[in-house]
Amino acid sequence: MTEGRTEEAIKEKLEGRFGTNLSNWIVQRTRRMYVELPREALVEVVQFAKEELGFDHLSTITGLDAGEHLELIYHLFAKGLLLLNLKTKLPLSDPKVRTITHLFPGAEPYERELEDMLGATVEGLPPGRHYPLPEDFPPGQHPLRKSWKVSDAYPQEV
């Protein structure tokens, strides 16, 4: 397929359906596209991408502490098409997001990781054990927050 055509087609379809909810499109190169969306629209967009556009593989979810908010990036892949990176922001005061495990059961460890490592709250995630932190890790501490230090959890080690 001609360079850039697939990217444009996917972008058009997503925009046609969700319009102004989507912002800051970046087509970085062939098969790499980034877009931002509000967290309220996230589940619907993921569902649409999966069911209508063929993004049937969730590669992973990246979470990061961006200062005033947490940023989540859902990396969706459609074989032979492109890697779509959906970004959404969660305010630190209320870091909630809905689960996508009903669409991608394999997302469970990725979502648990967001809860453990960044302190996001994933609503609708079935109760279960921690991943990847140990059960006796001090509650309320999230290692991937920029303010976290090893000494917070292990004072004796430093």
Place this chain on the structure above:
Amino acid sequence: MSKITIPLGPQHPALKEPGNFMLVLEGEQIVGATVRLGYNHRGIEKACEDRSFIQNLYLIERVCGICSHSHTTCFCMATEDAAKIEVPKRAQAIRVLVGELERVHSHLLWLGVAGHEIGFDTLFMYAWKDREQVLDCLEMISGNRVHYAINTIGGVRRDVTPEQKAEILKRMDILEERTKYYIQLATQEPTVLARAKGVGHLPTEEAKKRGAVGPTVRASNVPFDVRKDDPYLLYDELDFKVITSDSCDVFGRLVVRVFELLESFKLIRQVVNDLPEGPISVKVPRKLPAGEGVGHYEAPRGEDIHYVRTNGTEKPERVKVRAPTLANFSSIAYMLEGGYLADAPIVIAAIDPCFSCTDRALSISTSTKGEYSLSWEDLRKLGIEFYRSRGIDFTRIAK
């Protein structure tokens, strides 16, 4: 019959790495399984934020002891995308070459482990003996058997000489012959068939739904291979096939891996015979401009993905690593259910799990004792003392 729950692991459930599987048994049959991971969490992602890009390369290389090149290549590709760096063709070719040699080494290692898990230790010894051929190639090119350190941001660190090329081709011929023997063995040997056929069933739909990757999903008849579906480096110019199997069990995973060895030899020959001329790296500034990039790579165990965000300094803002084993864990619980306890080790081993990769990220150990080193003799004494203080005396036999 009443149900009992037994823990398998965390010590040595199948491979020599920690992972815990709670198995609910009804007699010999497994009726439920839950997986518990995280024992190898080392804080690599957090540690990356504190180090420069070059230092991170060496840290990322240690995410995994087997697919070390996969992780650094994936990290480099993500960083190079973020900083808009063009990598020379020759460097890309050398990355492919080392990547495919690594795949050969990893698949042969797995073949040996699989043989060991089904009680077929002859296969284990054969496969690991042959694996030395490819490890020698890697050592010759890079100076190391497992942590090759060939990658750098913007290219590779060492070139390949004509003598090395000739040696690689010679060894590939030996390995190809051996692989043909393994193919025959995997598809005809009654011991292997009895232990692998129909074991650890994972239907196509279930594999897709659970997001399985690599040989695990290809053995469930899904032709998903990042090298074909999201070609990186030179893969879109090279000729190779994506191997799948429709048997959806351990046997399929075995077949996919041994046939993939042949494809890797094909790729290695193409790269070695047609190595592009030119420089092997470009100069990259220490501070990289702000940006972001995703590395997508087909590691021997499946899809590996790294996300890197740069912020204009010499350290990354965030590095995210998702190794293939994590994507396959959801499928393990499914594969174990309905099977027999005795098959659990081979079912777990069949995804070729790599717990270290999977658990990457916490607990940074900074010892208060300071640094000190022990000689082999001291270490031996320490071991004897350690056991003696616990009531086991080795003094008599340890002379």
